[in-house]
Amino acid sequence: MTDPVARRNTPTPGSDLLGSDPASDALRPLAERMRPQTLDEMVGQRRLLAPGSALRRAVEAGRVHSMILWGPPGCGKTTLALLLAKYADAEFRAISAVLSGLPDVRVVLAEAAERFANGRRTVLFVDEVHRFNKAQQDAFLPHIERGTILFVGATTENPSFELNSALLSRCRVHVMEAVSADDIAEALRRALADEERGLGGQGLDVSGEALLQIAGAADGDVRRGLTLLEIAAELALGESGTVTEATLTQVLADRTRRFDKGGEQFYDQISALHKSVRSSNPDAALYWLARMLDGGCDPVYLARRLTRMATEDIGLADPRAQTMAIEAWDTYERLGSPEGELALAQLAIYLATTAKSNAAYVAYKAARRDVVEHGTQEVPLHLRNAPTKLMKQLGYAKGYQYDHEAEGGIALDQTGFPDAMGERTYYRPVNRGLEIKLGEKLARLREAREKARGGA
Structure with a gap:
């Protein structure tokens, strides 16, 4: 009888991404060739996959449950799904919500049901699961309940907003984090040393400093880091065999930071900007403003949000703030990028530095609550306008005190x-x-x- 642990560590049918095929390895990108084949090979995710953690114990024992993996690109969602199938001795099947429709889902589910009837489980990996609509997400529910499939959905978006509550109730959500530069550097060192799957044995010379630069440029994405290393290696091997500063300049020239317009990262960053202004931290406010501009955020959107901060968080403590916000917005629209961005930067610094008050904001919300609670109240007669004789006969404006004629300019008892x-x-x-x-x-x-x- 085959040892179950040994069996779980054997590549399963359909999971050839974990296997080693010498004939096709040379055609695969380095990031694919270096995909971890065991949990110990995964970098990052120490909180989730640390030795002794609940998920790791379950995976190593082959007790895999349906789950949602939520994390940024390149953090290991696909790799973890493959390893789940491997350790559970299950068939691995993957579909993409971007490329697949409901007919494709039904075919895969039918195959899984047939496999289940023959005594074999299926790990169904659904990439970008948040892109499926409600009907498509609902199609998985009965199969998850019956155990026909071990569902693993991957998403870069907040599941609370993007996935059906019915699907969430049947899956555990595991949050995966962006991989640190040090951990990516470790993955790069492994690729350089691995002669079977990586770049080992090619005489490539890469300094530790160069590896750290590549790891930093990867911006939390292991796959991106390995891709940058592969490009640098191709350039270096075509010349001296050494990844020089000039090589890195070519490879890293057009790097961009992670930024998802309209996605979770977008709202996290605008929240950080707003809260930095509110906390009177101009340096942090300037950092988040620069991050969003660097990521391609529409500067007009930022101008609008900064204007909101001027009214909501500064208010009447410094009425000039709102005027400055409108002027900065107008300046950007006149100058455009990049010159106009400086006006937004100046505004962010001023808003963060000046006095703060949300008293007007709180007062307005309280007034709105009273409007809802008390309904349509009649305007008191003394405050009504009386342009006609009939209105005057009905008592409109009767008893109204003209404040300018009152002592001190205010009718205090009115x-x-x-x-x-x-x-x-x-x-x-x-x-x-x-x-x-x-x-x-x-x-x-x-x-x-x-x-x-009281006197009256």
Whole structure:
């Protein structure tokens, strides 16, 4: 009888990505040839796959469950799915939500059902699963419940927003992280030393510093790091065999950082920018602004969000902030990129540095709540306009006190709210910026109004 552990460590049918085929290895990219064949070969993901962790124990024991792997590109989602099939002695099948439709899904599920009837499980890997619509996602549910398939969905987007609750309830979500530069450098060193699958034995000379530069340029993506190394190796082997600074300049010239417009990373970064401004940290605000511009974010979108920050988080503590925001927005639209981006940078620095107050924001929300709670209240007669004789006869504007003619310029005993509501206090200035003076004035007025109404 075959040892189950040994059997789990044998490449399964359909998982040739884990096998070694000398005839085709030379045609495969380095990143594919160096794909880890055991859990120990995976770099990064220490939290998820550390020795003794729940997931690792389950995988090594062959007790694989249906799951969603959520993480950035190149963090090892596909590799982990392949290893799940290998350790579970299951057939591996993969489909892409970008390239496959419901008919393709049905074919794969029918094959899995037939395989299941013959006593063999199937690990079905669905890449970019968030791109499937509700009907396509629902097609997997009965097969997951019956155990026909071990479902492994991979996504770069937040599953809470992109996947059906029914699918999420049947799968565990495992969060995978971007791989650190040090871990990518380790993967690159393995590729340089491996003579069977990697670049070992070719006489390639790559310094440790060059490896770190490539690893940093990979930006958390192991696959990208190995691809950059392969390009550098091809250039070097065509010349001196050494990856020089000039070689790296060619290879890394057009590198870009990870940025997903409209995706999870996009909203995480705009959140970081907003919160850095709110925390009065101009350096962090400038960093996130530069990150988003570097990633291709529309500067007009950033101008709009910065203007929102000026009204929501600075408010009346510094009314100039809103004016500056509009002017910076206008400056960018007149100059365009890259010159106009400096106006946005200046604005971000100013917003982060100046006094903060969300008192107006809080007051407006409180007023909105009262509108909803109290419904359509009648405007008090003394506040109504009376342009006609009939309106005057009905009492419109009766008793209204013209503030300019009142002592001190304010009719203190005159209410501005519907009778059924009574007076309300929404706006409570903070003790920062201009609102210090506004708060002092309002405190005096509110006290005088209360005395005047009490006297009446």
